[in-house]
Amino acid sequence: MQEILEQALKEGRAQIEKGEVASYIPELAKADKNHLGICIFTKEGERFEAGDTQTRFSIQSISKVISLAMALEKCGFERVFEKIGMEPSGDAFNSLIKLDMVSDAPYNPMINSGAIAVTGFLTEVVSFETMLEFARKLCMDPQIEVNRAVFYSEMENLSRNRAIAYLLESKGVIKTNVESCLELYVQMCSLNVTAKSLAGLGLVLANGGMHPESGARLLDPDVVRIVKTIIFTCGMYDGSGEFAVSVGIPTKSGVGGGLLSVVNKKMGIGIYGPSLDKKGNSIAGRAALKYLSEHLGLHMFAS
Template sequence: MNEQWISDVINKAMEIGRQQISRGNVATYIPELGKARKEALGLCVSLPDGTAYKVGDTNIRFTIQSISKVISLCKALEVRGAETVFSHVGMEPSGEAFNSIVELDLQSNRPFNPMINSGAIAVESTIIDYVSFEEMLEYTQRLCSDPGITLNRQVYHSEMNSCDRNRAIAYLLKSKDIITTNVDNSIELYTKMCSLNVTAESLANFALLLANGGICPGSGERLLKEETVRIVLSIMLTCGMYDGSGRFAVEVGVPTKSGVGGGLMAPVYGRCGIGIYGPALDQKGNCIAGCEMMKHLSREMGLHMFQDRQSGC
């Protein structure tokens, strides 16, 4: 692989991304998120040999938000097993917004998948009696190879003060016996996980771990079971970009999870991990710059999972 070539591709991706920022807006439904600098943008591509290509704001701390749903799903699968987890939540794309409640009333008792709020809250309820937040924080630090990850208390309190919709979702789930544990504890864990401070580099590290089948490339230690990785990546591909997941899968072809804090986490199986930070969001709640950057990276580096490898990492 030509290092100069990959640097050129990444720099071009940043140029493309910056052109999109003016078309997006930072999230304001959580007041603390509205304070983010809209123009911020960072990209990190991490390779199994330890090389990391970084450009822009890759070390700015921001809250992980919905990307934490992937971490919680990993933990639930490891601790409770797939049969138990998927008795509480489905595996299908919803076609609805990430905070939608419609499908629970009209189509299904179970949330459609673990990547929307209702599904993630249901997942948290399966592990609330088995792990503490402190253990989940340490788990996140290990998966992201980032001991600097901490709880952003300002964002956490801001979210707890504006999470009436998530509470409504949780109590609806309890009324349907999907949540059988304490609702408030499930909401608290869910919100704390969303409020963890990460960086684009943290996300690239986590993506690389998933891309490497759950084995940490640096130490060779297995942190996730193969089955967990297979399930998580499959759901990320079909559901990870909210109601834009189908188009993203066609155009990019890389399992990716977004968060309204501006993050994108994209594992390219067997090849690399990509982390992006850009708080300007599109109408679906995805990083508007990051989506265009991922299209460029996929096309130029041959990352689409249904495309022959001709170049790239």
């Protein structure tokens, strides 16, 4: 396994040059493009690591997974999906088009409009401290904190998400205070994680919501099933379909360079690789995952 992992790292590194680190906020642009770390946690308790697995980076969109899970736990399926869809949008992650035109609901909780709507529900029922505690537990990483520099940098460059949030308010999707909702949204995006934290989160999801060691139930199995399915169909923005075909592992990406992968019933994989492809997904991480999928037979529809 370690050998295959090392080779996956190599395959990933070969792609780094073709991508770019995110630059829409200054703080993200400081990331070292050449970083790449991969971490695998199996249900049996094995842990494999290669590359930059200690580096902390902001979780960004991968926090959408945690927020969705919490919203489903706290508000229930009916409430969450009354105003948010479950369909892949076929559009870029920060698009307003679909929201405005086709329907009065965001397409799914993995795009910004959907995640901001989810955060609107959360704002009404939980504090940020509760969310932080929840994130630490799910990632099995008690050291997760808000990255202040990223948080402030995002808050200063929030026009587009603010536009989305006010549009959601105008459509009656967000009923709480918009600015509080946006603050919580940005706090969640600014959580500092490592490849290991993501592997932990992946393993909890792969394990049906139970802590792999203690056996404690952290999430309802139905919530976990829903979350995994949505990650699979919507997790890689408008490249989700192609990724499902090529790699076939439910994976959520963040522009901070993170990838959270869930190999159902088997393992969690966490990756950090801030060089992004044009759709905003880690370019090296993707190559590494493809290699792992092929050599470990992890594709959901492998025969």
